[in-house]
Amino acid sequence: MTARRSAGLLLYRFVDGDLQVLLAHMGGPFWARRDAGAWSIPKGEYADDEAPLAAARREFTEELGVPVPDGEVVALGEVSQSGGKVVSAFALHADLDPDAIEPGTFTMEWPKGSGREQAFPEVDRVAWFDPATAEDKLVTAQRAFLERLRAAVAG
Template identity: 55%
Template sequence: MSKRSAGILLYRPGPQVLVVHPGGPFFRKKDAGAWSIPKGEYEPDEDPRAAALREFAEETGTRPPDANLIELGEVKQRNGKLVTAWAAEGEFDVDALRSNHFEIEWPPRSGRRQAFPEVDRALWCDPETAREKLNPAQVAFVDRLLERLG
């Protein structure tokens, strides 16, 4: 069974969308195509909408607005992961980013474990820039949001 993630595409007038850069050593030097919407995995018996709200808070340190969420559907990433997303209008101070952390053995085969933030940067950007930065499958969320906003 494919892994599933759920997330929130935060937007504000302009329009601009919020994208986040994954933390850790594997993504440190990656930019184009490496960014994501704030999202995370959830269990099969868990409500995806609730997971999206939780994951946004865990990855940014801020609760997203949970009223008037716009369904953006689902995409399948190249790695097979299915991502479901909603859009929410709101504000976020990128300088206030406070992500949770994960731990891995680093450097590989060193026996040492290090903690890294799940998200190390956040950026407000116009849709064109978001299309360049986002994981290619997630670009559909920006396009769907623009369609719904008219």
């Protein structure tokens, strides 16, 4: 069985010389009351016939409802999350107003076992964070992307 694969974009900017990254809080009832470990880079799954960068761009627009900002991307490699999903990330130096997002939605049975389908936002909010704060908020496996980003922008 092939591992599920996701790809995403990690936007970064500098404010008064300090690095900040844009993270998305995962939408839906499971994540609603969580903060630490409940944020992610905007990402989503893709099939074997799609390139990771193309998937990252598509998923960014689907999840946040805004076009991908212009700019060169830097590959940050892959990580394996605890559930076995392999995530590829790409860094992009750009600015984005978190209030501009219009998140896409997904449908799931909720409450579980009720037979009722409900729509939820892919992400319920996005925000800029310094790397130390981002590390506390990110899904554990994705924290490696912060270190890789720091190395990329330092070089």
